[in-house]
Amino acid sequence: MKIPATKYPVERLTLDNGLRVVLSPDRSAPVVGVAVVYDVGIRSEPEGRTGFAHLFEHLMFQGSGNIDKLEHARHVQGAGGSFNGSTHLDYTDYYEVLPAGGLERALFLEADRMRGPRLTEENLRNQVDVVKEEIRVNVLNRPYGGFPWLKLPPVMFSTFPNEHDGYGSFADLESATLADAEEFFERYYACGNAVLAVAGDFDLAKTTELIKRHFGDVPARPAPARPDFDEPDLTAERRESYTDRLAPLPAVASGWRVPDPIGDFTGYLPYTVLAEVLTDGDASRLVDRLVQRDRTVTSIGGYLGFMGDEYAVRNPTALLLQAHLPPGGDAEKVLRTVDEELDRLATDGLRPGELARTQARIATHHLREIDAVLGRAQPMAVLEQQRGRPELINEVPKLIGEVTEEQVVAAAATLRPERRATVEVKPGAGA
Amino acid sequence: MSTHVLPGLAPDSKIKLPRSAERTLASGLTVIAIRRPAVPLVELRLRVPFGRAPLPRATLLSQALFTGTGSMSSLEIASELQAVGGGLSAGLDPDRLLVTGNTLAAGLERTLEILAAVLTDPAYPADEVGTERERLVDHIQVAQSQPAHLARTALLKRIYGRHPYAVQTPEPEQVRGVRPAQLRALHADRVRPDGAVLVLVGDINPEKAIDAADKALGSWTGPGKDGNVPAIPALETGPLLLVDRPGSVQSSLRLAMPAVPRTDPDYAPLLLANLVFGGYFSSRWVENIREDKGYTYGPGSSIEHFLAGSSLVASVEVATEVTGPSLLETVYELGRIASLPPGEEELEQARRYALGTLRLGMSTQAGLAALASMYASFGLRLDYLVEHSAALAAATREQVAEVASRYLAPAKAVTVVLGDAERIEGQLAALTAVERDA
Numbered sequence: 017m018k019i020p021a022t023k024y025p026v027e028r029l030t031l032d033n034g035l036r037v038v039l040s041p042d043r044s045a046p047v048v049g050v051a052v053v054y055d056v057g058i059r060s061e062p063e064g065r066t067g068f069a070h071l072f073e074h075l076m077f078q079g080s081g082n083i084d085k086l087e088h089a090r091h092v093q094g095a096g097g098s099f100n101g102s103t104h105l106d107y108t109d110y111y112e113v114l115p116a117g118g119l120e121r122a123l124f125l126e127a128d129r130m131r132g133p134r135l136t137e138e139n140l141r142n143q144v145d146v147v148k149e150e151i152r153v154n155v156l157n158r159p160y161g162g163f164p165w166l167k168l169p170p171v172m173f174s175t176f177p178n179e180h181d182g183y184g185s186f187a188d189l190e191s192a193t194l195a196d197a198e199e200f201f202e203r204y205y206a207c208g209n210a211v212l213a214v215a216g217d218f219d220l221a222k223t224t225e226l227i228k229r230h231f232g233d234v235p236a237r238p239a240p241a242r243p244d245f246d247e248p249d250l251t252a253e254r255r256e257s258y259t260d261r262l263a264p265l266p267a268v269a270s271g272w273r274v275p276d277p278i279g280d281f282t283g284y285l286p287y288t289v290l291a292e293v294l295t296d297g298d299a300s301r302l303v304d305r306l307v308q309r310d311r312t313v314t315s316i317g318g319y320l321g322f323m324g325d326e327y328a329v330r331n332p333t334a335l336l337l338q339a340h341l342p343p344g345g346d347a348e349k350v351l352r353t354v355d356e357e358l359d360r361l362a363t364d365g366l367r368p369g370e371l372a373r374t375q376a377r378i379a380t381h382h383l384r385e386i387d388a389v390l391g392r393a394q395p396m397a398v399l400e401q402q403r404g405r406p407e408l409i410n411e412v413p414k415l416i417g418e419v420t421e422e423q424v425v426a427a428a429a430t431l432r433p434e435r436r437a438t439v440e441v442k443p444g445a446g447a
Numbered sequence: 448m449s450t451h452v453l454p455g456l457a458p459d460s461k462i463k464l465p466r467s468a469e470r471t472l473a474s475g476l477t478v479i480a481i482r483r484p485a486v487p488l489v490e491l492r493l494r495v496p497f498g499r500a501p502l503p504r505a506t507l508l509s510q511a512l513f514t515g516t517g518s519m520s521s522l523e524i525a526s527e528l529q530a531v532g533g534g535l536s537a538g539l540d541p542d543r544l545l546v547t548g549n550t551l552a553a554g555l556e557r558t559l560e561i562l563a564a565v566l567t568d569p570a571y572p573a574d575e576v577g578t579e580r581e582r583l584v585d586h587i588q589v590a591q592s593q594p595a596h597l598a599r600t601a602l603l604k605r606i607y608g609r610h611p612y613a614v615q616t617p618e619p620e621q622v623r624g625v626r627p628a629q630l631r632a633l634h635a636d637r638v639r640p641d642g643a644v645l646v647l648v649g650d651i652n653p654e655k656a657i658d659a660a661d662k663a664l665g666s667w668t669g670p671g672k673d674g675n676v677p678a679i680p681a682l683e684t685g686p687l688l689l690v691d692r693p694g695s696v697q698s699s700l701r702l703a704m705p706a707v708p709r710t711d712p713d714y715a716p717l718l719l720a721n722l723v724f725g726g727y728f729s730s731r732w733v734e735n736i737r738e739d740k741g742y743t744y745g746p747g748s749s750i751e752h753f754l755a756g757s758s759l760v761a762s763v764e765v766a767t768e769v770t771g772p773s774l775l776e777t778v779y780e781l782g783r784i785a786s787l788p789p790g791e792e793e794l795e796q797a798r799r800y801a802l803g804t805l806r807l808g809m810s811t812q813a814g815l816a817a818l819a820s821m822y823a824s825f826g827l828r829l830d831y832l833v834e835h836s837a838a839l840a841a842a843t844r845e846q847v848a849e850v851a852s853r854y855l856a857p858a859k860a861v862t863v864v865l866g867d868a869e870r871i872e873g874q875l876a877a878l879t880a881v882e883r884d885a
């Protein structure tokens with residue numbers, strides 16, 4: 017099957033204050049997506065302030081120079097739109113998706129908080145409470161909370177930026193101060209450290225003017241120097257386990273370091289194919305073996321990046337496998353079988369058709385994502401920020417299609433037990 | 448220079464429905480094909496009437512639908528689909544068996560052929576069914592450790608009583624007893640084209656896509672079965688039902704209220720009243736208990752539609768220590784929307800949100816497919832979007848207030864709370880009568 021390509025236009029410009037802009041008009045539906053991405057994430061949090069990048073993201077919705085508390089949401093939703101933000105390892109994004117008529121309003125709102133959020137003690141305390149409830153919902157009050165994205169990094173990594181809990185400890189969140197927030201904004205929320213992307217139904221020339229009008233007076237501040245977060249690869253296997261008092265069944269996740277997603281993109285791409293060869297659907301290697309034949313796991317997934325952000329993460333990162341086991345399941349046995357299947361792949365290569373069908377399915381997943389305006393605006397902003405290459409959004413299916421069997425086999429051969437970090441969930445629930 | 452004044456909104460263009468075609472095949476299968484060529488894919492949704500099907504068997508059938516045909520193993524089904532960039536999966540709700548899938552546009556015919564083989568020539572091999580049965584049991588066991596699932600289970604039981612909707616997840620023990628032969632029998636009996644609707648959306652010529660579906664699925668025949676579920680019972684108010692989850696660091700509050708189907712004249716005003724109350728971020732409930740009080744990460748309130756009736760459910764997870772205060776604020780906000788008309792501006796805001804959400808929902812292939820398939824299963828077509836938009840645009844403040852007084856009155860709500868009973872029973876009992884789950 018021939019892998020199709022998309023031709024979304026990509027226009028780039030940089031404002032005088034250093035703000036980078038990516039524009040991708042497409043009039044197939046009367047909606048627009050607006051994304052602003054700041055080059056700061058969980059890895060940049062200071063020690064003693066775990067969870068701060070995410071807490072700060074919340075504060076960006078609490079009003080700004082010309083916007084009162086609650087108004088951001090009201091203005092976006094009152095324009096028929098939706099909004100949110102999310103905090104990742106290497107970036108924090110903010111977005112709106114709206115009927116086309118709301119575009120200028122979204123630009124205004126983003127520019128206003130780029131000039132500065134309204135930071136108050138009351139809002140800070142309120143959002144610390146909200147974030148604690150978010151952590152309770154997503155981590156503390158449910159089985160497998162934070163597994164593996166919060167649980168595996170401390171096993172794999174040894175430095176604070178890479179290993180710490182990005183949701184944050186309650187103690188750290190509670191000790192956050194307004195001064196911390198002001199300093200964080202000053203340092204990281206510089207417009208030179210941001211990218212704005214707009215995708216969807218708009219006129220290019222008119223929108224360029226609107227962007228200059230609204231963002232032109234954001235004070236120029238350069239991007240801070242970004243530290244290299246690299247760590248040496250593992251030379252001996254690391255393994256830890258913990259008891260999850262709410263989990264009725266065991267689970268296990270392993271990660272292996274992969275090549276630098278940006279510095280060595282050619283070396284990295286085969287791992288994205290490998291992850292799907294191993295776990296995408298019933299015809300994949302590990303689902304067939306572990307789920308269908310051995311019945312040693314009930315489900316298994318494989319992906320790149322602890323937050324699944326394969327094209328939106330910098331070095332160091334990992335290929336992850338995570339599996340849920342049946343009652344009494346033996347994680348050790350699962351790991352041995354994974355090793356066996358990786359050996360088989362590395363030794364015998366791929367089966368006829370296996371690579372092509374995996375590539376075809378990856379193309380479908382990718383095209384499906386980018387059919388949505390936000391599915392283009394958000395990744396384009398990150399691709400611009402991390403790589404200066406937003407047009408990669410059109411090129412991914414082709415690049416995936418060019419990955420060779422030799423590359424996939426070579427990638428599989430690097431997933432050795434001695435390079436592996438593993439975390440096991442022991443069921444602590446009575447069920 | 449910029450003066451930093453909030454810009455107004457450019458007026459929306461008229462809703463433009465995508466090009467589509469529809470045909471009911473000789474077998475009774477309705478095929479709806481919709482053109483949105485933005486990316487070279489096709490989204491597929493098939494809904495087959497499944498009301499009153501025995502739950503453990505139906506649930507396992509949905510999990511095991513792709514385990515094999517007379518000529519293909521599960522592995523072959525999956526790899527043949529993958530070869531055209533395709534994928535299919537199945538799920539179940541109390542009314543329908545739902546097949547969801549997508550494929551590269553050039554793979555549509557092949558994907559339909561494989562779907563046809565699964566529908567007309569299923570094998571349910573004992574080995575594979577055994578695997579899926581164990582997976583389903585494990586999956587249910589995990590679900591039963593999740594507060595959201597437990598709260599929902601308790602709420603369904605409480606509001607539906609002896610109605611078939613009361614239980615929507617089978618017990619592990621019931622699933623363990625299901626045999627492959629029973630799946631084959633259920634499939635033969637219920638996986639029938641009569642009354643089913645297939646929706647195809649994407650980079651297609653609608654007429655040709657229907658031809659392709661006709662060709663591939665022509666051999667899928669057989670009479671449908673009357674799966675009509677009796678109308679849901681009226682809500683029976685009573686004491687708050689408290690379900691104990693010892694050690695829970697949050698409480699899950701669920702309030703069910705009456706609602707109406709999409710075609711009812713009350714629907715648009717009710718939808719708006721619900722938005723103003725708690726149906727989106729800029730609602731009173733969210734602004735109160737999240738943005739003012741910090742009791743929760745995210746409350747939400749929405750109208751759920753089943754074939755046999757609709758209900759309105761408000762859901763929130765709150766810190767254990769503020770369970771009582773959260774209920775107090777919730778009842779206050781319901782009482783306010785039920786007793787006083789909404790403000791002009793907050794109603795306009797909710798209206799624009801409702802209208803905008805429709806446009807956003809239509810803006811992708813997957814969104815269109817979900818809408819078209821869902822509407823079709825209620826006998827509606829995409830042109831309902833136009834009609835519904837007009838109703839939303841026309842609803843007056845008086846209508847919204849009047850409808851809110853009838854549907855959102857806290858006195859009519861059925862309340863279930865899941866949490867650490869020892870720590871929250873006193874808080875709740877200070878506000879209302881409480882009964883413990885047996």
